Amino acid sequence: MKEYCLITFESVNFAMQAESVLKNEGIYHQVIPTPREITLSCGLSIRFNVDNVEKIKTFVDNKKINIKKIYIVKGSGVDKSIEVLK
Amino acid sequence: MKKLDCSGLACPKPVIMTKKELEAMESGELEVIVDNDAAKENVSKLIKSMGLNYEVFEKEKLFHIIIKKDKLGCECYIEQNSERPVILVGSDKFGLGDDKLGAALMKSYLYALTEAEIKPKTMLFVNGGVKLVIEGSEVLESIKTLEEMGVEIFACGTCLDFYNIKDKLSVGSITNMYTIVEKMNSASNTIKL
Incomplete structure (x- = not known):
């Protein structure tokens, strides 16, 4: 089953900032619309691999990126489950 | 007659299950049972879009939808196909305004498109839009996924030439204005981004 992590943000600007941080750090990610x-609302989220979650948490702790929440998403479509990680 | 009991299921599950069942079925009758008006309407819409006949009756607060599928089904498939939109991507940004926001929105849009139930028939990348289908593009993965799902991807050759990136094309094929005109004119719906 497909499994990935997701970060949501307080504003689109924070999402775009975080995107450039992840790009510079060479961490694979995708900008996606926040799941319904x-x-x-028409928010932007960043999707990344579960393996990178510890790295992302360090960026959050070091205030390199400013996030709202981190989620783990399992499955897709109607059989999707979403849990809050942080 | 085969029965599909969708009572108690939330939308869009009844629609998805009915669609799967109808696609798997070569011919015959299918009875779908739903317990609410919205599901009845949505399943009916699906059946109509597939060009099939159906009847609905209500019994003990449940809706029974009887669908007849005959072997002519394949014609309807073509019809359904031609209703898929053609999308003209004229820029590497989504919408006008801030370029950074536009780039982020384009990523978000293409990702959402890979998850959409109705996929476009064709996507035409022209002018700045060709920057999305070349090596190093940050949306390459979404566009490749769309191509694997059966969406035709075309990049304007003149445009690739103009930006001097013809050798960097990484998804889809090169096309010319005649094909672009044909694709757009034969589509029932063209969306320009």
């Missing part, structure tokens, strides 16, 4: 299960 999390919020109905």
Whole structure:
């Protein structure tokens, strides 16, 4: 089953900042629309591999990136489950 | 007659299950049972879009939808195909305004498109849009996924030439204005980004 992590942000600007941090650090990521299960607004989230979650948490602790929440998403489509990690 | 009990299931599950069942079925009748108006409407819409006949009756607060599929099904498939939109991507940004936001929105849009139930038939990348289909593009993965899912990907040759990136094309094929005109004119719906 498909499994990945997701970061949500307080604003689009924070999402774009975080994107450039991850790009510079060479961490594979994708900018995706925030799933409807999390919020109905047209927000941007960043999707990344579960393996990188510790690295991402360090960036959050060091205030390199400014996030709202980290989620883990399992499955896709209607059989999707989303849990808050941090 | 085969029965598909979708009572108690939340939308869009009944629609997805009905679609799968109808696609797997060569011919015959299928009875779908749903317990609410919205599901009845959405399943009916799906059946109509597939060009099939159906009847609905209500019994003990449940809707029974009887669908007839005959072997002519393949014609309907073509019809459904031609209803898929053609998308003209004229820029590497989504919308006008801030370029950074536009680039982020384009990533978000193409990702959402890979997850959409109705996929475009064709995507035409022209002018600045060709920058999305070349080596190093940050949306290459989404566009490759769309291509694997059966979406035709075309990049304007003149544009690749103009930006001097013809050798960097990484997804889809090169096309010319005649094909672009044909694709757009034969589509029932063209969306320009």
